[in-house]
Amino acid sequence: MSKTGVFICHCGTNIASALDVYKVAEAAKAIPDVSYAAEYKYMCSEPGQQLILDAIKEQGLKRIVIAACSPRMHEITFRKMLKKSGVNEYLLEIANIREQDSWVHEDTGKATEKAIDLVRMAVAKVQKNEPLKTSFIPVTKRALVIGGGIAGIQAALDIADAGHDVVLLEREPSIGGRMAMLDKTFPTLDCSACISTPKMVDVSAHPNITLMTSCEVESVSGYIGNFKVAIRKKAKYVNHDICTGCGLCEEKCPVKTDSAFNRGLSKRPAIYKLFPQAVPAKPVIDKESCIKIKSGKCGLCEKICPLGCIDYNDEDRLVEEEFGAIVLATGYKLAEWQSMYDEYGAGRFPDVIDGLQFERLVNASGPTEGRITRPSDGKEPKTVVIVKCVGSRDIKKGHPYCSRACCMYAAKHAHQILEKIPGSRVFIFYIDVRTPGKGYEEFYDKTRKDGAVYVRGRVSRIYKEGDHIVCQGEDSLLGRQVRVNADLVVLETAMEPSEGSAELLGLLGCAKDEDGWIQEAHPKLRPVETQVGGVFLAGVCQGPKDIPDTVAQASASAAKAIGLLNKDEMETSPMIASVAEDKCSGCGACEPICPYKAITLERIPDREPGTGRKIERPAARVNAGLCQGCGACTVACRTGAIDLLGFRNNQILQEVDALWP
């Protein structure tokens, strides 16, 4: 039996006030394998750690049990400490006597008994622990940023500024994302284009950034530090190497189709730039609406182009690139309220629009050049109703969450209407007004003083009566039904994960939460990392947020990516699945279970039983770079061939046995 030391932490009064730590120490000393036990007020502190190190040296301890808080809190702290001591850092067990004991029990006597049990279990397990070694893998010093909105732009610029190569991938023909569609930004009312387009230009001019627009991720393989990503370069039908973006082709194109960028409020040609300030400032052809590509006739753009850039036979191409880190910045889309809200007319009334449509209406470079007009007849609306939480905070509509930015941009919309249309009236229906942010409450206050009328209640239905659109709802402060005859209705609709984000997460093996947003590794302590090593997240793809938070998170994830790329090689956790090949039957049950695609079936050499002939047979193999140590495969294995290092079946059973000796 190796000599085991037990150290009990008071955690100030967190543990010591709810159970008898001295009694636990006494009981620990009585356990046969334990040669030393001590208690201290703060085991994680500098003197606490020194106490442990001294005891190891003086008592010749070989294995350590620390009874303290959750291992999620300080296991890493104590492992680092052990590196200095000569004891392998995996010959350590934490008995959680805080979260699972002192914090949740009131009876001191029973809590003490439980603490003793927990210590006994930890001591039993640590006897079976084996020294583990971390391994190292090389890092490809290149980052991929997926999504060219403000989050992706910021992350790409930060990583590139730190000296690493970055590929910024965007599926649209231009970067800029949703922010490029906005008019002004709350609460300072600075123009969205004025602050985002210079950043877009910085991206295109940065020597470390390769911009890939009209591109999508096709497949992802590999692991942290060594991703292989297949990228589909969608056909642009315009040779961007020679195109100067003169715009002649756009003027000549006879096609008029709905502009998605203007949310259907205007038309665009089939050869088009997403918007005038697009980066790259060169057009692409939309094959769905181009007459030449569809029917072979037309060809006007080819004739007019002075440089011969047009190529109708352009095709999608696949390229494979290698990256060390991936930043996801896939953003959001607005909920399709038309299919959710029959009671709001289901999209039958052209003067009921969503928030992004309003942004295009009020935007100086939008379809009306900034005049707020009704889409139906072009008249200036005098009474506008703004409805908040359309789809948000409503389980029946599928979105239990708050979309966070709407309260503020609703106030901004109200401000813009009152400012641009003299004598106008604005009614805002709300559930709560949420303004947590610097300068936000002041902005909301100002909007109310400008004359916006806030009505607390939900709009139950929207219908047409004569020239008006009537919004009926309950004013829950007055306790009665109110009706507003509006000229224009703006629905501030819920944010949803962007189109195709679920498929992308599937390619990467990242988890999503129940609403479809990307699941961060830890909601508080690892907010910009995913559960897949080397994949970080930035912006709304993690959950609804506004521009300041998005940019802050983008820089944070860039910092994480830079930290990874700065290493020449990186340490991997040794607590991963390991296959006992002699037991593995090669059934492959573990392969589809693995959420990280870390298990593959490979053929290994063996000898045939009986004859001793050399043969090959399948067996599971674990990729150490991909495995995150979740343990799902160990449960699936029929023969018990897979064990999780550090949590081997016999180690856990030893622990259970200790409970009932």
Add this chain to the structure above:
Amino acid sequence: MKRYAYFPGCASESTAKSTTLANEFVFGAIGIDLIEIKDWNCCGATSAHTLSDAMGLALPARPLARAEADWPDLDVVTGCASCYARLKLTNHRVRNDSEARYMAEKIIGQPYEAKREVLNFLDIMGDADVRKSIESALLRRFRKLKAACYYGCLNIRPAEVTGANDRENPQAMDEVAALTGAEPVDWGFKTECCGAAHQNDAALEARPLAGRIIENARACGANVILTACPMCQMNLEMRQSEYIRKREEKLTGKPQFPLLGMIKPPDPEQTIPVLSITELLAIAMGAGGRRLALDSHHVPVGGVIAGALRGDAESEVFI
């Protein structure tokens, strides 16, 4: 000939006299046989189910069980939205809840398996063959008849039970009305509650419900409201004069007292006639005003109908 077990409902023999006459005319003309359920009883709408769950379940279960026993291969049809809601819901519950079935069977003392469907007239008229026979039975066409089709809440809701796919903007009645040349208007109150069930016990809340339906129909350019339920129809008609009087009071600020219980007939300019969809079809199929007892309407319908038929070669002078 298509056959259905028919649940007439109490209103059919009293307030909905003209609609009942129209039903007989129309279904006779298009060759649909409605066989009245023997010894049917009140479905319990609208009070029974609010007072006792067992009573709310058993009252509709009894005629349904009788229909099932007498004609096991016929669906049940009714022309009243209230009856439809009670019958449909009972059928649904008995089908999906064995306890409810046990309770219903115990009270009515006969087996009831809810094997067949419960339908309303709009369901029947949704069938393509029925539409064809309606079309071929039409003799006259309306012109400039702007119809606001009012489905009522109970023909549509709850959608989980009725299977309606558009709760706010259904189309079935609009399509049938359009066959006669009437022009259905796009309006916002197709499935709003008219308050029929609560006009007596909660008048203050219920009165404006009917008023707003009338107001929106007129504002959207309708000159007639079409219904698929005798309760809705009665409610929308009977409350019009009171609603118009109240609106006058509100606009002028002067109380418009009725003279000793005599309610001043409302200005014909401000009223809107209310017809059931079968009445409209019957007229278009050639039925005269006397035959349909159209003069029994609270809001006169002759003017609008005659106007919409005028200029048609085949039409006689109306009424």
